[in-house]
Amino acid sequence: MQVHNGKIVEKQAFPSPSPYINVFKVTYYSNGLKVKGLLAEPKKDGQYEGFLYLRGGIKNVGQVRVGRIVQFASEGFVVMAPFYRGNQGGEGNEDFAGDDRVDAFSAFQLLTTHQKVKQDRIHVFGFSRGGVMALMTGIEFPETRSVVSWGGVSDMFLTYEERVDLRRMMKRVIGGTPTKYPERYEWRTPLFKLERLKAPILLIHGEKDHNVSIEHSYRLEKCAKEHTLPVETWYYSEFTHYFPPKENRRIVERLCDWMKRQ
Numbered sequence: 691m692q693v694h695n696g697k698i699v700e701k702q703a704f705p706s707p708s709p710y711i712n713v714f715k716v717t718y719y720s721n722g723l724k725v726k727g728l729l730a731e732p733k734k735d736g737q738y739e740g741f742l743y744l745r746g747g748i749k750n751v752g753q754v755r756v757g758r759i760v761q762f763a764s765e766g767f768v769v770m771a772p773f774y775r776g777n778q779g780g781e782g783n784e785d786f787a788g789d790d791r792v793d794a795f796s797a798f799q800l801l802t803t804h805q806k807v808k809q810d811r812i813h814v815f816g817f818s819r820g821g822v823m824a825l826m827t828g829i830e831f832p833e834t835r836s837v838v839s840w841g842g843v844s845d846m847f848l849t850y851e852e853r854v855d856l857r858r859m860m861k862r863v864i865g866g867t868p869t870k871y872p873e874r875y876e877w878r879t880p881l882f883k884l885e886r887l888k889a890p891i892l893l894i895h896g897e898k899d900h901n902v903s904i905e906h907s908y909r910l911e912k913c914a915k916e917h918t919l920p921v922e923t924w925y926y927s928e929f930t931h932y933f934p935p936k937e938n939r940r941i942v943e944r945l946c947d948w949m950k951r952q
Contacts (some may be wrong), residue, residue, distance in 0.1 A: 693719045695792070696799030704728065704756065711763045713756055716770075717780070720796035721789075726780040727772040727797060728754055730763035731806055739811040739835075739950065740801035741767035742827065744794055746818025746841075748784055748859065749777060761939075762815075765946035768807050772797040786863045787822045787846065787878040794823045795830050811835055813949045814889075816842050818902055818931070825880035825887065825910075832888040836952040838945055840894040841902050841931050844910040846878040852903055881913045890920040890952050892945060896929030922948070 700717035714729045732738060741762050745754050754771045763769045772793045775782030784790050798814070801807050813836045816824025821842015828837040843849055847868050850860055861867055868875045876882055891914055895907040904925065914921035924941070926933070933941065 693722065694799075695719055695721065695796035696801075696803060698800065699724060701729075706730070706760060707757055708760050708764060710734070711760050713760065716800075718796060718800050720775065720782075720793045723775055723781040723793075725772060725775050725782070725793050725796070726778045727770060728756060728759055729771075729800075730756075730759045730769040731804075732763060732766065732768070736806070737808050738766055738768045738806055739813065740804065740807040741769040741949075742794065742798050742801060742812065742814045742824075743769055743771035744814065744816040744820030744823040744827070745771065745774070746816075746820045746843075748786055748819065748863070753777075761942055762946065765943065766950075767813075767946070768801065768804055770797045770801050770804075784863075786860065787819065787826070788864065788874075791823055791826045794827045798827055798831055798834075813838070813952075815840070819843050821902070821906070822846065822878060822880055825884070828889045828891075829880060829883050829886045832886075834889040836892065836949050837887070837889050838892045838894065838949065839907070839910065840945075841896065841899055842893070842906060842910075843902050844879070844881055844906040844913075846875045847872075848903070848906060848909070850875065852905075853901075881909060884910075884913050884919065885917045887914075887917075887919060890922070892948055893921065893923045893925075894941065894945065895923075895925055896931060896933065897925055897927045898929060899931045901931035
């Protein structure tokens with residue numbers, strides 16, 4: 691019998707940096723695998739909007755930080771942040787927006803059954819590599835209220851081209867080069883399916899980003915407009931992949947307000 695994706699099988703209290711936010715380390719099902727993640731929710735009773743936080747990187751690079759998800763939960767969201775399969779004691783192996791996309795899908799389903807979450811108000815946020823995961827999740831679940839991609843990847847072909855330092859990992863994890871196996875990179879590139887997305891998109895990107903070039907956002911913006919999808923862009927000429935703390939906090943408040951208006 692297939693266990694329902696998103697079903698929580700274990701939930702442990704996790705130290706929270708905020709007196710107003712509860713944090714839990716959860717184990718949930720994703721296509722039969724037990725995957726780990728962090729769940730942050732306001733302590734105060736009530737119904738809140740859902741926020742799926744999709745991290746960047748792979749394995750120990752770009753791990754979920756509790757302070758980050760508490761930052762979003764403090765803006766009035768129940769936040770779920772999957773570690774992705776094979777990480778932090780979870781089963782399976784991460785494969786860079788391959789089958790591990792289901793870990794994001796299952797985390798979305800987890801939010802749909804959370805008693806504190808307004809079922810019709812779930813947003814998806816992706817940072818860096820999480821950008822493709824966020825777009826894929828929005829495509830998979832047309833009820834998604836909004837998709838935010840911050841310094842996000844949109845095109846795996848472009849990532850392979852630009853990030854020479856990642857090519858060995860990508861060939862190993864994806865199973866070859868874009869030249870030899872273009873279909874594997876196309877499957878990991880949501881631009882090819884963007885017409886199926888129903889949610890409005892917000893793109894946040896630093897123009898000096900050398901980890902994920904702003905060309906990813908330019909291509910996503912262009913594709914969204916070709917499909918007449920609502921897209922808003924906040925491009926910052928002075929910033930790289932990582933924004934200064936003060937600006938970061940200001941933009942978090944602004945993007946959370948943007949989400950709530952969608």
